[in-house]
Amino acid sequence: MNVRDSEHIIAELNKKEPYELTQKLNEADLIIINTCSVREKPVSKLFSEIGVFKKHKKEGAKIGVAGCTASHLGKEIIKRAPVVDFVLGARNVSKITQVIDKKHAIEIDTSYDESTYDFGDYRSNPYRVMVNISIGCDKKCTFCIVPTTRGEEISIPSSLIVQEVQKAVNGGAKEVTLLGQNVNNYGRRFGIEQNGAKNFTELLREVSKVEGLERIRFASPHPLHMDDEFLEEFASNPKICKQIHVPLQSGSSKILKEMKRGYSKEWFLNRCEKIRKMVPNVAISSDIIVGFPGESEEDFADTMDVLEKVRFDTLFSFIYSPRPHTPAAAYENQIDRAVASKRLQTLQARHKEIQRASMDAQVGKISQVLFDDLKSEGKIAGRTDEGRLVLIKGSEELLGKIANVKITKAYLTQLEGELV
Template sequence: MSKKLFIETLGCAMNSRDSEHMIAQLREKEGYETTQTLEEADLILINTCSVRERPVHKLFSELGGFNKKKKPSAKIGVCGCTASHLGEEIIKRAPYVNFVLGARNVSKISEVLHKDKAVEIDINYDESEFAFDDFRSSAYKAFINISIGCDKKCTFCIVPKTRGDEISIPDDLIINEAKRAVGKGAKELFLLGQNVNNYGRRFSSDKHEKVNFTELLRRLSKIEGLERIRFTSPHPFHMDDEFIEEFAHNPKICKSMHMPLQSGSTKVLKEMKRGYTKEWFLNRVAKLRSVCPEVSISTDIIVAFPGESDADFAETIDVMKQVKFDQIFSFKYSPRPETEAQHFTNVVDEEVASDRLSYLQSLHNEIMDEKNATLMGNVYRVYFEDLHRDGYVAGRSDNNLVLKVKGSEELLGEFRDVKVTAIGRTILTGEVVA
């Protein structure tokens, strides 16, 4: 009988891809098969996030629950970004944990599995050319890392301390991985990196051709059988005209752009060390919409960053009203260890922070209700990838609208034209028309 692996993934899409890599290695090298039942697992992994404070707190409560439910012989491993920055402290606080594996050390999963109390958290370890075995949680969409690490110095962000310096994965490895995925049925690629449009800045050696992100998109789009390309997250600072023009005119690139704003105040952006101004961000939005009117734009926003005044917050609201984002991921500022902003003393009052977040989110809901009201009766080309238990199948349009229709697994992996028949804030209901 095969050994059983239970894995819980917290955080971003890059964490999800790291989990797929670990599943692949453990399946091929160690004979594990995944299970959704923790009690029957021989190995329990939790792949952690440390971007905000709450997931870190959740880690230790989750670990306690795992330890109570697991069978006596099962091992527990903590992986990911929190593993990178807490390291041995995890085992000190939870001595039943068998090993700790940092976000930059995913390829060492088989190694640490056999070393009790192993702690591998080297953020300078180079995995950019490691040949992972192949595993994907979806047969219809392939997540592909194009870089690891981050070179930005944003004062609020812990990622450079958990994932190390940015290194681009050679384009031939990316293209070969994409071809394998398409050959197995995936029609959509999702490219992952902390700043995808900074791709090509640094490779692990000088032998690799210097290819930038725009050229990588061109090369990937030539793969026969590939229908769609998505990516996250581009950095507003690197959104040059060449990149925007390729995005707009390459028919395989989905017309959905995630542009992390963080703040609409140029003063706050400078304190965050984001590298751009409010004016530059709005300029890039204007350029994008001028060449690609159908584009949907999503963003990240942090409210109550240290020193954010009422006037600064008003600047963020001004950007919200001008851009009318199609989706926002919004949070109150959360101080993170090993970041510059952790030591800022001009902290915004918690009640003020909560009020600002509430106002921002209610404004976004108003904007979404106004925009969604115009969608009734529209027809979109949808790629179906999710089977729901209620007799519906869901997928996404080119510009990232989520639509569901009555149907079965026969629709999975297929494109259909869908007419919108009912409006919801996060998901639309429709009927297949072609």
Template sequence: MMAKKLFIQTLGCAMNVRDSEHIIAELKDKDNYELTNEMSEADLILINTCSVREKPVHKLFSEVGAFEKAKKNDAKIGVCGCTASHLGSEIFKRAPYVDFVLGARNVSKISTAIKTPKFISTDINYDESDYAFGEFRGSPYKSHINISIGCDKKCTYCIVPHTRGDEISIPANLIVKEAQRAAQSGASEIFLLGQNVNNYGKRFSNAHEKMDFSDLLVRLSEIDGIERIRFTSPHPLHMDDKFLEIFANNPKICKSMHMPLQSGNTKVLREMKRGYTKEWFLDRAQKLRSLCPDVSISTDIIVAFPGESDEEFEDTMDVIEKVRFEQIFSFKYSPRPLTKAAEFANQVPENIASTRLTHLQNRHNEILDEIVATQNGKIHEVYFEELRANGGVAGRSFNNFLVQVQGSEELLGKTLKVRIDNPKRMVLYGKLV
């Protein structure tokens, strides 16, 4: 029987990437689909959506409109992910040619969805934590592994709890098995995913051994063949000393930490319901840098949260000066449906928001240029995983710098020493030592 063709477009975060891999595995195993990069030849077209900001939601409807015009006559279109969770049947109203809608917590139902006319399943508390998905990875060199689903935080700007439901940890034995399978098939790196990974172990669906995130990291580091462990996103609130010490001292844990700041002002953090203060964040960042001098720290920042004054914004700039983040993902506040902050009366004018964002990004670029300059002549151990244009091969250093050398595919999957001789803001270029 000839395989049917699946085209899938993924918007948003690493969790969405992993959900797409689960969807692909289910459709390959149960319905004889194979992937294609050509949308026009696909029998099934899926868009896995993000709703964290407004832009990706608008993008959904323009994309599915384009798919409808260009697809084969009998091809089906499905909308999956977070926007599917929060818009539900409204998607059928706005795009009647969509065949099914599958929410972010309902991935295991994909096989039923493709066979059922106008199927919709958006239950944000459907429990897939014990479901053993088939094996599919976008990269043979690393494996994304979900360790929890959902989020228990109530951040006032964030739609995720309304699209992914309450937080449930995935049993450790399933996580360990998945990591072992990845190692056996040649992946030296695992990447652990969850909305708040370091809140792991607070709640399981059924009775399971008690284990926190630090214990899980130790358990995974004992697996033969796993050389590198990365994770995202930890929450600053749960960065206790045990976690920071295991992070710093375990030789398999990559020395890059994502610490989502959101705002550097304690009052704004309180209104965001983040649960920590400016002082706590700085204390954790400074402890991290002292325990682990080579660490690179990345963060997320929202400027112009409702009511943010110029002085409060300056507190955010102060944290940037003190921590000197290696990477910042920064955005203007975007009101999201179902969130408390969307109801706040004191929204910051667009022109002020834009000015603040530009100021922050310009200053961070200056800091980044200073950080990058210090990399000249340094030697990094790089795990190569990607071919790039003009004979380039790229990978990540242990502390997460993107490093590129001239070479070919025989470098892929290897960890090699590289001396940096041309450091740029986005990529450190070097030569094999």
């Protein structure tokens, strides 16, 4: 989401102001730090980054802080770092050109409706593009700061989404990732009257009609909204990539209830089992938090049990990080850091074995790879339908093309192969 927000900011500056990108810090007239606040670490990093930019920036260059930390700290950022010229919340990126010339401007309105805003064109990767389908989140997961920083969920009208996808395809895109905080809750609320797709499954059908578009991905869906109709569309629509993120958070039904996730361990296992049955070659990824307040050894054992049963191909796992404005931060039964850290090591060590096996199993297979990244030493990289990174010997004429590749070697996070 932040990567796409950065693209929106760049697009606006390109369209309305005489700015262009530079790779050299000391040449920049404007430095924008687009922040995350989902854990404590990136927030603390912000102030050290500001210090570095202050030291190396060109005389007179402006510094702006955008994104989720901007939303939740607001003017506190300027109080702590007066060198910062403006603060722009995650839901206000369309206002970038209104704040760059206002000293100490603060735009952090989380009720602002950006859902029909027409951003300029900028794609960091022209072949694999991201298109927002909703903004904000209506869930109230007790560990999560996102509803505070990004506000209530509003869906973007499907006609605008299809138009945006078509525009990207006309510019050479083969793959689109539909983006939302809670992507498969699409259609819950619109800022204007909506005549097209009413829910996420219908939207997938509409987007897949775009001619020239070959692949559709989406991030991130919520396990609660993975109904049978959606799973059937996922399995049967040939344009939808067979990669799905199913964020578990915890394998314990007790902890899931404390987290207010709205599903149980059984529901989660049932959904994943169904996905694997319907799409045998599917790659499933997930997020897990260990050390959530009150997590006992039995609760953690439930998480390990789900890991064994689902065998996630990719996993993003973290120790619980108490965030301001979230109910869980005030829970009294916080878990000792050393205990949480040991659980994380156990989880990650086991997952590494599973990931290794999943990658090794690809050797000898023939995969369709969309090439989008030219590397040094005569190599080119791309992604399989299931989202695995593949490197082969090849040159720029493969850029933006989908080709069959025989996988010859597997590493933990990438594959090697040759064209067939």
